[in-house]
Amino acid sequence: MKRLPARGVRLLVLVGLLAATAACGLPRPGPNKPEIFDGSTLRDGDAFIVEVNDRVNRATAVVPASGFPASFLNAAPIGSDTIRAGDTLGLTVFENVDDGLLAPRESNAATLNEVQVDSSGYIFIPYAGRIQAAGSTPEGLREKITEKLDAQTPDPQVMVTRLAGDGATVSVAGGVGKQGVFPIERPNRTLSGMLASAGGIVIPPEIAQITVIRGKTRGQIWFEDLYADPSLDIALRNGDRILVEEDTRDFTALGATGNQRNVRFITQSMSAVEALAQVGGLSSALADPTGIFVLRNEPQDIARQVLARNDLVGEQRVAYVLNLTEPAGLFLARDFAIRDGDTVYVTEAPYVRWIKLLSVITGTAGAARNVSATVEN
Template sequence: MGTVAACGLPRSGPNKKEIFAGSVLREGDAFVVTVNSRVTRATAVTPSLGFSGSFLSAGRLGSDVISSGDRLTVTVYENVKDDPLLGNSGQRLSQLQELQVDGEGFIFIPYAGRIRAAGASPEELRTEIAKKLDPQTPDPQVIVQRVAGDGATVTISGAAGAQGVYPIERPTRTLSSMVARAGGVTIDPETAIVRVTRHGQTGKVWLLDLYENPRLDIALRAGDQIVIEEDTRAFVALGATGAQNRVPFESQNLSAIEALAIVGGLNTSLADPTGVFVFRNEPAEIANSVLGRNDLTGAQRMIYVLDLTQPTGMFEARDFLIRDGDTVYVTEAPYVQWQKTIGALTGTAQAADSLSSATGAN
């Protein structure tokens, strides 16, 4: 039997004894730590997403502020009947439609000339136009309406329902309303991230946090680039699990018990529930906190051990958070190797008997 074992029977990876042999306490290069409530708290680090102060402090744009590129409709009602300034004889009402504010912020009104519109409200522009026309037609009544144009727009791309360029209007002055205007997202909201780039600065937030925390629903600015992207975090599952693969996260926070469930749980015919390991390169700050030290520098190799058979084992696995790049490994139960050894010996004996029988028959 020792000869067979020495030949190296097939297995999914190292056993518990071999993993513990790699501990720093045994002159290895990794710290092996049993997970408990203290370790769970020290390692509960989640991705920090959010917006900087410049994003959060920006107030909402006034819905009636005119910008270069906007389109306007100007209606003028003159108090003369026979010889109106703008209209035909007998026509007191004149309408100038689809006047686009040029790149310098001006529009042109006949008999009033170029008038600066960008930065003004429709009411302010109305007053200015009436003032310019008044010397030529007595007491003109002016109405200015802002039509949605391409003056104050944002770009939405990525996993949005409808990518494109959208104007900032009264109903779409905030991030969440603009995402809704673009048809929402085409990916699972649980793993959707909204990224906003403004004047070279970028901030991003979980889509669900955007809806749950009104403070994150920032006011938009002309030129904002909004990208809907899917969370790229993943962990690797190996050993005696239902599946061995690289597995993407399915939610913002993923516990060890959820990670096992995603890959089909433990393989009931192979797995050792006392040997669930999480391999991770831990930042020095967290490693020091976990180990109760203050002398470690640089990333540290950590191996966290979960024993699901302990009274609180399932609770610890439920509370211990998996992070991006982790490897979740489940060892095989000791008896599995015995079964393989016995199977190999039995198979060898059967093969020898078959060969002997064949030889004797000849």
């Protein structure tokens, strides 16, 4: 059997390995820029490819709706002395006789501690009967009791004190120093006061969100906005539920970046530049600065503004393209707002594919020489 020359063996091995490489494809983190463009609605795909400019930035700079409804903002603070169902009262009755109706022997004063206002708003006082207390102030209730007892004992003097009770309470949960149910009293009739009563927040303030639930209505604000805008320090109502949570928004970074991972927001708003900085920026050895994509399912209204079309229905897949090599590229990236659920994908530079191919060829040539040496031996 005739043996092939060493050069022929090397050539056959090289061709075979190149064919295998071409068939399997070179390793890479994802699609390149031309392949993403092939997914455009103008070609074979179902996504809109949009180059970012100032108009696009204005149309997409949508801040998630937050704030309190008008019913929360317009509610006046609850009077701290108003008696409510469930409150506990302290009553003292002074009688102007030696042998009074309520006072014990050798005393002219009777003390009734912890008189509970029932669910209907009434209390019971011996010899005065059942008296409506809810809705009255301690002074108003004093006059009612005095009037009832005046017919039983001469010139009674009554003192009424509203003790800390559970008539008007608020529950506070989440990232606070002390979770629990707190009575609405003079120092904590507003949201900020109640948070202070609960020990303050224990999560980073820049990503803390406060939700207030009142019946079937709710509102949510940023903790920092509570102190920036006094109108958000709303008056609380009985039964309010306050929840303090850390911001759960995130985005995903993929491709030729310093780090590929899921990333949580660390500020109320985040630009494309800030998002890239959070994952270590662009890989200087791999990234294509002309091919930075932000992939998003855009709501109908915003998609119509971005694409200047009124015929779009429902959410639209949009791939926004940022080119940092343009004169205003960095400014546009700085102004482009990242939103919850976005995917930030950085493509590889075209030359990286050739370097990988050359690396394969170099390795192939070395393998061919080794094979040739083996055959010759």
